[in-house]
Amino acid sequence: MAILEVEDLKVYFPVKAGIFNRTVDFIKAVDGVSFTIEEGKTYGLVGESGSGKTTTGRGIIGLETITSGRVVFNGADVTSRKSKSKDMRKDMQMIFQDPYSSLNPRKRVIDIIAEPLRNYERLSKIEEKKRVQELLELVGLSPESIMKYPHEFSGGQRQRIGIARAIALKPKLIIADEPVSALDVSVQAQVLNFMQDIQKELGLTYLFISHDLGIVKHMCDEIAIMYKGRYVEQGTKYDIFQNPQHIYTKRLVAAIPDIDPRNREKQFKFRRQVQKEYESSYSNYFDNEGLAYGLQSISDTHLVALPERG
Amino acid sequence: MWKFVVRRLLITFPQLILLSLIIFLMAQAMPGDALTGLVDPNLSFEAKEELREKLGLNAPWHVKYAEWVSGVVQGDFGESFRFKMPVTELLEQRLWNSFLLGVMTLVFTYVIAIPLGIISGRYNDTILDSSITGYTYIGFATPLFIFALIMLFVFGYQLQWFPTSGSVAPGLQPGSMEYILSKFNHLLLPALSMALIQTVSTVQYLRSEIVDTKQREFVITARAKGASESRVYNKHILRNSLLPIAAFFGYEISFLITGTLFVEQIFAYPGMGLLFLESINLRDYSVVNAVVLLFGAAAIFGALLSDIILSIVDPRIRIK
Amino acid sequence: MSNKLLELQNLKTSFRIEDKYYAAVDDVSITVNKNEVLGIVGESGSGKSALAFSVMGLHNRAKIEGNIVFKGKNIANSKPSHLNKIRGDAMAMIFQDPLTALNPLMKIGDQIAETLILHRPNMSNKERTEHVIELLNMVGIPRPVYVYEQFPHELSGGMRQRVVIAIAIANRPELLIADEPTTALDVTIQAQILDLIRTLKNEMHAGIILITHDLGVVAEMADRVAVMYAGQIVEIADVHTLFEKSKHPYTRSLLNSVPAEGQDKLHVIQGIVPGLKNLPRKGCRFSHRIPWVDPSHHEENPELHEVAPGHFVRCTCYKHFYFPDETKEVHIHGNPRG
Numbered sequence: 001m002a003i004l005e006v007e008d009l010k011v012y013f014p015v016k017a018g019i020f021n022r023t024v025d026f027i028k029a030v031d032g033v034s035f036t037i038e039e040g041k042t043y044g045l046v047g048e049s050g051s052g053k054t055t056t057g058r059g060i061i062g063l064e065t066i067t068s069g070r071v072v073f074n075g076a077d078v079t080s081r082k083s084k085s086k087d088m089r090k091d092m093q094m095i096f097q098d099p100y101s102s103l104n105p106r107k108r109v110i111d112i113i114a115e116p117l118r119n120y121e122r123l124s125k126i127e128e129k130k131r132v133q134e135l136l137e138l139v140g141l142s143p144e145s146i147m148k149y150p151h152e153f154s155g156g157q158r159q160r161i162g163i164a165r166a167i168a169l170k171p172k173l174i175i176a177d178e179p180v181s182a183l184d185v186s187v188q189a190q191v192l193n194f195m196q197d198i199q200k201e202l203g204l205t206y207l208f209i210s211h212d213l214g215i216v217k218h219m220c221d222e223i224a225i226m227y228k229g230r231y232v233e234q235g236t237k238y239d240i241f242q243n244p245q246h247i248y249t250k251r252l253v254a255a256i257p258d259i260d261p262r263n264r265e266k267q268f269k270f271r272r273q274v275q276k277e278y279e280s281s282y283s284n285y286f287d288n289e290g291l292a293y294g295l296q297s298i299s300d301t302h303l304v305a306l307p308e309r310g
Numbered sequence: 311m312w313k314f315v316v317r318r319l320l321i322t323f324p325q326l327i328l329l330s331l332i333i334f335l336m337a338q339a340m341p342g343d344a345l346t347g348l349v350d351p352n353l354s355f356e357a358k359e360e361l362r363e364k365l366g367l368n369a370p371w372h373v374k375y376a377e378w379v380s381g382v383v384q385g386d387f388g389e390s391f392r393f394k395m396p397v398t399e400l401l402e403q404r405l406w407n408s409f410l411l412g413v414m415t416l417v418f419t420y421v422i423a424i425p426l427g428i429i430s431g432r433y434n435d436t437i438l439d440s441s442i443t444g445y446t447y448i449g450f451a452t453p454l455f456i457f458a459l460i461m462l463f464v465f466g467y468q469l470q471w472f473p474t475s476g477s478v479a480p481g482l483q484p485g486s487m488e489y490i491l492s493k494f495n496h497l498l499l500p501a502l503s504m505a506l507i508q509t510v511s512t513v514q515y516l517r518s519e520i521v522d523t524k525q526r527e528f529v530i531t532a533r534a535k536g537a538s539e540s541r542v543y544n545k546h547i548l549r550n551s552l553l554p555i556a557a558f559f560g561y562e563i564s565f566l567i568t569g570t571l572f573v574e575q576i577f578a579y580p581g582m583g584l585l586f587l588e589s590i591n592l593r594d595y596s597v598v599n600a601v602v603l604l605f606g607a608a609a610i611f612g613a614l615l616s617d618i619i620l621s622i623v624d625p626r627i628r629i630k
Numbered sequence: 631m632s633n634k635l636l637e638l639q640n641l642k643t644s645f646r647i648e649d650k651y652y653a654a655v656d657d658v659s660i661t662v663n664k665n666e667v668l669g670i671v672g673e674s675g676s677g678k679s680a681l682a683f684s685v686m687g688l689h690n691r692a693k694i695e696g697n698i699v700f701k702g703k704n705i706a707n708s709k710p711s712h713l714n715k716i717r718g719d720a721m722a723m724i725f726q727d728p729l730t731a732l733n734p735l736m737k738i739g740d741q742i743a744e745t746l747i748l749h750r751p752n753m754s755n756k757e758r759t760e761h762v763i764e765l766l767n768m769v770g771i772p773r774p775v776y777v778y779e780q781f782p783h784e785l786s787g788g789m790r791q792r793v794v795i796a797i798a799i800a801n802r803p804e805l806l807i808a809d810e811p812t813t814a815l816d817v818t819i820q821a822q823i824l825d826l827i828r829t830l831k832n833e834m835h836a837g838i839i840l841i842t843h844d845l846g847v848v849a850e851m852a853d854r855v856a857v858m859y860a861g862q863i864v865e866i867a868d869v870h871t872l873f874e875k876s877k878h879p880y881t882r883s884l885l886n887s888v889p890a891e892g893q894d895k896l897h898v899i900q901g902i903v904p905g906l907k908n909l910p911r912k913g914c915r916f917s918h919r920i921p922w923v924d925p926s927h928h929e930e931n932p933e934l935h936e937v938a939p940g941h942f943v944r945c946t947c948y949k950h951f952y953f954p955d956e957t958k959e960v961h962i963h964g965n966p967r968g
Contacts, residue, residue, distance in 0.1 A: 257846025
């Protein structure tokens with residue numbers, strides 16, 4: 001069952017200029033993105049800086065005003081005016097990139113984690129404390145640490161506090177925006193493992209936003225590649241890594257450093273070859289404005305942005 | 311950059327109009343008018359009313375405002391009830407005096423602030439730095455009017471190095487060398503008193519800017535190029551640290567205006583500040599209005615000026 | 631003539647915290663040869679950047695002990711005036727964050743020209759400008775004449791990093807230190823910058839120290855790799871040995887915590903990297919992260935042991951190390967991600 005359906009999502013930011021600061025143009029941060037996530041799955045959204053991947057996530061959860069499009073979550077349209085009440089978004093939570101700046105340094109752990117509880121549920125002080133302690137235990141932190149401040153924790157521990165806050169209301173969908181980019185390799189592993197564990201335990205669905213294809217490959221069932229606000233390709237892990245069709249995807253996949261030093265020369269050659277192909281066939285993949293075309297279906301699971309045939 | 315300047319100028323106009331309106335309405339709201347203090351209190355109510363009518367004091371406020379503004383635009387601030395002369399003429403000399411005092415104070419302010427700020431920032435947490443910051447704390451804590459009085463007492467009356475009142479010695483031919491020197495001599499003590507107090511915020515600001523800039527990465531890049539410490543400071547740290555100081559310039563002007571109110575009074579220096587206080591006491595509203603308007607306009611133009619300076623020095627603003 | 635370009639002998643760099651000195655780099659000895667890329671891998675707090683800054687003499691208030699022998703001369707603790715002749719000339723550095731590494735108020739061209747002014751004072755203005763434009767060309771910046779007049783904020787991150795590299799290579803350094811040169815960049819840009827560094831190495835035959843936390847970058851770039859943990863080198867070997875026959879528990883754990891083909895569960899290293907003040911100064915520094923290994927297997931004063939020619943491993947605990955959980959060790963064979 002689809003838990004999240006996004007239809008033709010657009011988020012435009014006005015560009016102001018001139019003496020009177022009038023809106024002269026729009027930055028099309030997200031320009032017609034559609035996708036569906038099945039319950040319990042992890043959907044990866046990959047792109048480089050400026051691709052609009054983060055804005056897509058923020059638009060879905062309502063942190064960014066969407067220009068047009070529909071977001072259907074759990075069978076209900078969350079973008080329609082009458083459902084703007086916050087209850088609709090209770091089942092959807094977000095994990096942010098930077099565990100250092102996303103937690104208020106002046107608040108204690110209990111206040112950080114209890115914040116969503118206070119917004120949606122009326123709990124007594126004792127109940128609240130119990131819930132926060134349970135959550136801390138769930139994310140592998142000591143329940144005694146509820147009175148501590150964020151700076152008393154390491155980066156990985158802080159990210160777990162962020163996760164505890166996100167799962168406090170037992171959400172169905174978590175939007176994870178670059179959840180491990182700011183962390184060291186070994187801490188990254190810790191957080192990723194943990195995200196997989198609680199996914200099984202709580203039946204969570206993830207929208208996993210990242211620039212790191214290696215991590216996305218490890219975590220996700222389905223993957224979409226974004227470029228300048230549009231999708232260039234979407235498919236299963238196999239589609240994207242073994243059978244990439246769009247030149248941008250190929251370039252992205254080729255750019256990942258290979259962790260086997262013996263493949264070095266092969267990898268360099270491959271990269272050069274893809275770069276050549278990119279330069280020679282650019283106009284086959286991008287329109288006059290340098291944007292991706294509309295998506296064409298090339299198999300049941302695989303969509304690629306190609307010009308209309310015929 | 312021109313777009314930026316034009317846009318910035320466009321914002322200035324409504325600011326000026328708002329300023330003039332507020333000044334005018336506040337003056338209107340004050341109890342009493344020019345007549346109250348001037349006419350014979352034994353005059354009958356009817357006679358006073360007649361006089362008011364004749365002087366246009368009874369017209370509705372917007373008519374009076376329109377009249378006043380159209381006058382102001384042509385450089386006519388009306389007549390001073392007290393001096394019985396056009397406000398413009400009265401202001402001319404005073405404005406010049408205050409302008410000189412202001413410029414002199416600014417020069418002293420920066421002559422003191424820049425070297426002290428640089429030394430303090432560059433050698434932070436040394437004894438030298440501690441003494442400089444010590445001075446700034448004393449400066450922050452000392453009220454200007456007390457400090458100015460002490461200066462006047464010590465250097466004016468006790469040591470008699472400087473004149474104690476006025477803006478020029480009497481009887482000198484305007485334009486002569488003696489006249490200019492005497493003017494300068496009269497300026498020194500009030501300007502220095504004001505600058506010594508006012509400069510401390512700039513010293514502190516510059517110090518913290520330098521301490522900040524020192525730790526920025528491009529400074530490490532410069533060192534990695536093999537640049538000597540003095541080159542690193544002169545070419546990289548200073549310019550980046552002075553930038554916010556330039557932005558601060560506009561506020562400096564507002565402080566300057568507040569400062570002149572005290573200092574001109576204390577040194578009996580015939581400038582705008584002194585005129586302002588005298589006129590308030592005598593309810594000479596046309597003068598008060600004119601002075602406040604000029605003060606306000608100076609503050610607005612100060613802000614404008616610092617924005618323009620910033621747009622010239624900072625390429626990041628220049629482009630937009 | 632010896633092939634040795636740089637030799638660190640028992641380098642110890644300490645920082646003062648509350649009146650006590652703590653060593654961030656603790657007794658590091660390595661050599662960098664001409665025409666060689668030495669990768670230094672470690673997580674934050676391992677001391678890898680502190681090491682780079684020590685070599686360049688860029689630490690402001692650090693205590694440096696041991697020798698830094700560059701081209702046969704010890705430059706540790708030498709006078710700034712002496713260092714300034716070397717820095718930017720025979721020895722140069724590329725920084726991590728191109729967004730902050732350039733002076734925001736100075737033209738791109740002038741920032742590159744500055745290194746030339748400092749080290750080649752006899753160059754005429756015209757020659758210098760031409761040389762800067764040639765450098766911009768070399769690092770692959772389109773329209774160099776135009777970019778010369780631009781300011782940093784007008785360029786993208788990738789372009790700025792090229793400028794940073796142009797500054798570093800302006801005087802054809804013999805030793806180039808690259809401190810996380812691609813961490814702040816997108817992967818496609820990273821690939822281009824790494825390609826550029828490789829090309830420059832082949833052209834200039836410089837020795838390069840490449841500092842990174844990204845094992846993929848090391849695998850692609852380095853000839854030899856040193857792994858740092860808690861201020862010490864725990865393993866050093868040529869790149870193939872390191873990725874295929876690594877011995878030290880930390881290296882093996884690190885390799886296992888990166889997502890790779892056929893791996894369901896990533897390995898998690900227990901505990902956290904200790905802060906500078908809390909670094910264990912006695913015994914095996916990694917011991918408390920592998921508590922299941924019997925304490926008797928650690929050395930009292932762990933030393934680097936040469937297990938094969940050119941392959942050094944610190945402490946004897948590697949002989950007894952195993953992964954306690956279900957993670958199966960991944961050996962790098964074939965392309966793990968493609």
